[in-house]
Amino acid sequence: MSDQPLAPVPPFEPPYYTVVFTSVRTVPDDEEGGDDGYDATSTRMDEIVASVPGFLGMESARTPGGLGITVGYFRDEDAIKEWRGDAEHRAAQKRGRGEWYEKYSVHVAKVERSYGFERG
Template identity: 35%
Template sequence: MNIELPDHFEYIGSCHCSECRKFSGAACATAGGLDGAAMRIVAGEAFISVYRKSESTELAFCRNCGSSLFSRKLDSGKCNVRLGILDDVPAQKPAFHIFTGSKAPWEMIGDGLPRFEAGPGSNRLEQESKGYVVIFKAKVAQMDAEYGVTAARMRERAIQVYGCTGFDSTMENGVEVSISHWPDLETMRAWKADTEHRVAQQQGRERWYKSYSVEIAEVICCATAE
């Protein structure tokens, strides 16, 4: 089988609907879309069999080896070519996931690409969660030696026992700000209920802080620079 394509797709993405999973035999079908007129079958056309999936879509596969080749929209002539059949690496990379609401329950999508619960025209865009942050702000009443010891112990316990991935604090003009990073809500709840942590919270209310606030935010994008 020899198929020639231009090295430019209108889009490349992964579909997780049940039909694509069954047709590809995998967790999803990753394909590149282009006008069917731009695709040329150089050799092996006699080995291509077509299955009419619906009034508007047909699926092509090789009846010699069984490989899934492409799907074709009969009304528009658009083709979605399965990237797995290509010998050469395309210049573009997959840019999104669609029908994630139908994905296999055991599949984990972790590449951070935009995810649509339904089709590409859907407005329901999911974001891959990068974890959570807890932002603690307090107006300081007084500080003493015990405060420093307690704060250091709580930071160490949060990281070593409960899986906190980062804990940073600063204080300016009598206001303390602490930001802690957590992988999931369950871990955060476990830390909140920790006995030593609850004792430290009580001491903070009674001795060290005039007032305080706690904010929780979900991280959906993370960028770093060296």
């Protein structure tokens, strides 16, 4: 994960798309030996997706119980297709199914409204 200040991704001018990846790890992050290359791969995936034309941003969170949610924001479906088809991303997906995830789901949605609030 990034060392960016704590803040939500700002609203963008619709329409755009979100990809919501919700997962449960096979070994929780806080257990001994629970990494097995996961953190390095996650960091690399962050780098790759950030280079995809049309990538707008990403937010991630994990509950103490181990439910993880990552939301990626993309300008259009072509950007999502490029990310989905990236060779390193596909290899990470395969490893995720084989080692890191007990279960996951992916939801893709078109955003038609977007707004935010910031105090100050």
